[in-house]
Amino acid sequence: MIRALLVDDEKHAREELVALLEATGEFELLPACANALEALRSIRKFQPQVLFLDIAMPVVDGFALLSMIDSELMPHVVFVTAYDDYALQSFEEKTLDYLLKPVAPERLAKTVGKLKELLGNNAEPRHRLPELKRIPCLKGKRIKLIAPEDIDYVRSDASGIHLHTEDGSFFTELTLRVLARSPQLLQCHKQYLVNIEKIDEISLLEGGLGEILTHGGTRLPVSRRYLRQLKQALGL
Structure with missing residues (x-):
């Protein structure tokens, strides 16, 4: 069946x-x-x-x-x-x-x-995935659609995935893996994505770690695993 x-x-x-x-x-x-x-x-x-x-x-x-x-x-x-x-x-x-x-x-x-x-034949689905243009988020009894470029950063915790924007925080059922398909959103830590256009500065810390300061004043961790990818994306 x-x-x-x-x-x-x-x-x-x-x-x-x-x-x-x-x-x-x-x-x-x-x-x-x-x-x-x-x-x-x-x-x-x-x-x-x-x-x-x-x-x-x-x-x-x-x-x-x-x-x-x-x-x-x-x-x-x-x-x-x-x-x-x-x-x-x-x-x-x-x-x-x-x-x-x-x-x-x-x-x-x-x-x-x-x-x-x-x-x-155990053939895998071969879809050309459309670009993720709007992200559905739950806000009370409403569904708000947020464009990736409007996101400051994304945070994952035990309660789920949260998008942080200038207008506040919103819960989404999409995973970090799906959100990271957007060219604007870069993974900087296993629990965080950051909008490349919202990065103000990156501090290089000991042990190959880093820290991002966003234009909104939020500090985000950068793990060793993603620091090199982040620097490459920024041309550093």
Whole structure:
């Protein structure tokens, strides 16, 4: 059985696709998700082998969701959408397939055949990940989208991942590994990322360590592991 996750903001569309997938007898269906944040949690928890993903979703669309998934957890992706003008972009992202709503059973059967062949050959998903342009953060009952260039630094602790900006601190469910894909954010310590444009100065300490002073006056640790990479990025 193929472990599959459906992500679609429309309940009726989810129910229709669930019925079609169940009829094939090929899938172990995980609880369907109505938005990208639910999907991220489910991917981390259940590690699906394939993602049936709607594209046009509010707040965070399907393409943006791909940029937020850890590479180690990336499933094969089948886009499912009512808009056929997304077809070219989906193929450019190297997704497994593209299904147009309403999904025809015979068309789904071809997708299932492709998927079984890939999984049978232990083929890894080969997606060209989109650039991470906005980071969804939880603030009370709101979702705030923050651009990487607006971040001063990122801190990881026991409570999770926190983005620090001029407007305050925000919690995100994205991992440091995903956030570090952004060219603006450099890892300086196992628990910290720093915006390269927000660095005011770097102090070199004993033992190959360092310390960053940001323009906002915050001091961040630099570990031996990342000091050389940081200096290279700054042309030092």
